[in-house]
Amino acid sequence: MDVVLAVLRPKQSQATQSQSYRPQLYEILLLDSKTPQGEKVKPAKYLPMLPMKTVEEEPRELVLTQVYRLTGIKGERALQVQWNQDVPGSLRESLSQFCLFFVPVSLNDKVNKKFVEQAQNTPGFYPLEYVNEALANGSVHFPSPTRTFLSHLESWLRDKHQRSTAIECMFRPRAEFRIHLTVHNPAFIPSRITPEGEGASSSKVAQLPPKIQLTANEALAKMLAIEKCDTVVMNPLFGSGLPYKTKVNSFEVNDHWLRMPNYRNISIPSPPPNNPSASRWREKFPLHAFAAAGDKEEVGILLKKGYSPSETDSNSLAPIHYAAWYGCISVVEQLISAGCSPNTVDGENSTPLHMAAKKGNVQLAQCLLRRIDIDLNIRDKDGKRAIDVCSTVHNRTSRHEQVEQLIKDAAQRPNLSIEVFLMDNSSKSLQLSSGYKTTVQQLNEQMMKEFNLPMKYSDIFTLWICSKSLELQLKLEHEVVKELQQWHTRSVNMLTEARNPSEEEPSLKWRRNVKVSVDKEKQVQHPKALDLLFHEAYYNYINGLYPCKDRDIVTFASIIFAIQHHGTGSVKSVLSTLNMGQLKEMIPAASLRNNQLSHWIKQISKEYNNVKDIPQQQLKSHFLSICQRLMVYGSAFFTGNITSHQRKSSIPSAPCFVGVNDLGIHIINIQTKQMVESLEYGEIVWKHIFERSLLEVTLIKPESRDGRSPRGLASRGVYEIRTRQAGLIDHLMQQLKRMHGDNVVR
Structure with missing residues (x-):
């Protein structure tokens, strides 16, 4: 997956307080693709990107690190921009391999010249209204994905401006920056943050908004009002307007403080129904909300619509965590059946089994422990396994003892x-x-x-x-x-x-x-190995994946008939009463459509006389030997849509199977089961176009036939195979060509 970065900088301090979106408020970071001198080519600009190897990676640190490498700027934060309902479904699917992240930076952040000089493609901030104008008049070339992302970014920003304080919160100074200015040391001198102070630190602080300076002084006053505090725990997000979980990582207890909260009873937050933030949470994460409510029917509807059963919300919780915490066991089973792992962890590295242990939920533990892939050794942020939670939980009951015993039994059961x-x-x-x-x-x-x-x-x-x-x-x-x-x-x-x-x-x-x-x-001699190969060859043949001539089909059908009726006395009477259902087990359906029933029965009867006396194992070997002569034999099959471009014409797109084996690539029409083209590695070149999910195969021919490698190649035709499996096909073709392509002859 590729991460696309939209780094925005406000032009003026009041920009983030505006209730209406205008491009004139912002500048956006673009990379400049350097055009060679002397070439009349439009300048090209595009949004920065970086690859993300696995979907499990945490993108925030990767995103901010990449922004720093490009510009020397430490971004405020990284926010993922979700595709909204205005984006057509087909476009969302085609861009599913990308994720767009919005990175706000400060008005005072400038691109560092040292970083620019080291960059391959020059980064720079451009007024957003200029970018929009260049998009409209075509004066600058923007790649297709960049155009789409810029358009969607504007829609997203327009929506955020309409929400009170949303933009202001996104551009708020970084948490660690606010912590730096927060009074947390009684020895702190207030004059150090006043505009009148002297020195490098004071000049830097003098540029800060008066509100931040006032907040720091107020914090000092409150600090001094606290009598004899040895330790003060501060939450960097407090008062920032940014959402945070009502959980604590660590705490210090002041026994003299009245109305002290019981931190051990803090649980997963369930937003009040009348809370506006709760409504927004339900709108953004409906699957999580219905899972928490135990609404199995609605959960099923959302899963069918394509909602991911493993997606985490803003609290780092997946739907299964809500269902497990609230004891909705049928929903837990439903989510696992849809592909969610029972070992899914939340922000504290707790699994649903940890929740069963905390709650003493015996039925939930039984549901989870039935899974063969349950991992009993996952440790939460405190280093505890689920069984450890059972033994150390506050207010331990007999139900916790039962869950503990279930986990012990699961650990001792035989191999699954x-x-x-x-x-x-x-x-x-x-x-x-x-x-x-x-x-x-x-x-x-x-x-x-x-x-x-x-x-x-x-x-x-x-x-x-x-x-x-x-x-x-x-x-x-x-x-x-x-x-x-x-x-x-x-x-x-x-x-x-x-x-x-x-x-x-x-x-x-x-x-x-x-x-x-x-x-x-062909060197395989073991009877069971030959039997396994025969059944796979038969499966591919009968499903139309081995297009072949009628005479081969007759031979195949007669062999299959002889195997099926081995040892039967009245074979001639069986032949004379063959019906369409029986023939479908011997002849591919596409070939049956082309000829009459009587034609095939007549041809099979003639050929049967040539194979009826051959032992069964030899019949299977004979079937295999014929299959092995087919160009397509031994292929791994993929699906896609093919478009052919010849010198003077183009053939419209059609669904196809794509077979790849040691010889080359073989394209079969899905509807007719006819071979569109069978091409050996020596007569093609190909390339994988990742952005378009496309494999482009070009058919070539040598200019001379003297047996030597030609210096030039003349194109005879181009095949475009559009499929999400294009990357797999390309990788497999490269491997097989390297292993066999220059040596295999059938």
Whole structure:
């Protein structure tokens, strides 16, 4: 994911107090793409960006660090700008790989020349009205994403200006800056912050607004009024107008202070119903609100609309934390089924199991401990596991003892198991030898032992995760339970256009390793290994992923018929009574549409005489050997839309399967199951265009045929494959070309 930065600086101090938005109030940071001298090219400017490796990273520190690297300015804070309802759904989806962060900086913050000189693309602040004018008249080139983000930023700022004090709070000086000016030492001398003071520190403070100076002096007066305080705990956000949680990280108790609050009873805040901030919270986080209320029906509706079951709110709490705290067990189960991990932590690193321990909620603990991926060893901010919370909780009851015993029993139970499917729809139940940390390699080793396969075949098969719209081969080091857990929330959301990710139920399958060449596969002799390969080849053939000629289809169908009716006496009578339903198990549906039922029965009957006496295992080997001659055999398949651009014409976009194997790339029309193009690595070049989720494949031909590498290449056609899986396809093609591309011949 890429983080886009919108760094804004007010032109005047009154800008942040305006109730109406005007571009003239602000300047925005843009990077200047340097244009080579002598070229008549429009200057290009764009918003700064930085990559974020994983969705779990905390972006605030990354964002502010990047702003400092570019400008030498320490930003006030980083606020994520959410997409609102005015942005079309399709555009939001196309920009889902970006997140926009608003970084307000002070009126007095200037770009440091030293940082500018070191930058590859010169950063600078530009009046926002100039930027809008350049966008309108085209005098400056702005990349498409930057144009979109600038437009959305204006809409967001306009909305914030209409909310009382919202802009003023966002541009308020940094918390650490306010702390620096807060009186927290009795020896502090008031004259140090007055405009009349002398020295570097006083000149710096003299530039501060009078309100801040007055606040500091008032704080000193209050400080002096406190008699004999050894320790004073200060909250840097107090009085700032910024939201903060009603929780404390540490506290000092003054036994002489009357009406002392009981900090141990402070719990997750539940905003009062008449509180305006509570209404805004419910509007912004409806899934959290309904989860807290235990409204299973509304939670289900929001999940179907695409709300993430793992999103955290402004209190760093996910919906499952609210459901767990308020004992809404059916909602907890619903959120976990939608892809939320039972190990999700809040801002204090507490899991739902910690909450069950604090509350002594036996039913909640039972619900969570039934999960195979539950982690009993996660420690909260105080270093306590859930079982530790049970034994140290204030006002411990018998219910806490029951939860403690449930956790102890869960820790001692035998290894849990997971189901792995084969391509013939049978399955094996495997032990999770390392619990939820069990890797693909560990399960692969178990599968090898299950079928008594020799170790030389250890790289022929591996684990895949498959659902309706996506099939991914896992790496050996992947933790299987974690990948299953993140399937809905990460894999399906990032790599497909599925409207309802919760319907993409994942399953583990043990299948052919796409990185294995057909030449190596041909060396397999073990009967069970051949049987596994046969069932996968049959699955791909019958589902139209192996487009082939009619004569091959007749051979395949006769082999399948002979296998299905092996040992049957009256085969001729069975042939004569074949119906469409039976033929669908032997012939791909797309081919059945093209010819009459009688035609296929007649052709299969003739060919059957050639294979009827061959033993079953040899029939499967024969089926495989024919498949292995197909260019597309052994491919990993992806989905997308293809557009073909030839020299004089373009073919409209059409949905397609994209097969990638040791030979090259193979494009199949999803509707007709016809091969659009089958291209070897030696006759194509390709590139992945990340911003457009596009794989561009260019067909080439040598200028000479003398066997030597040509100096020039002439384009014959370009194929554009638009898919969220373009990055996966590109990566796999590069790997396979490097491993096999120059050596494989079938």
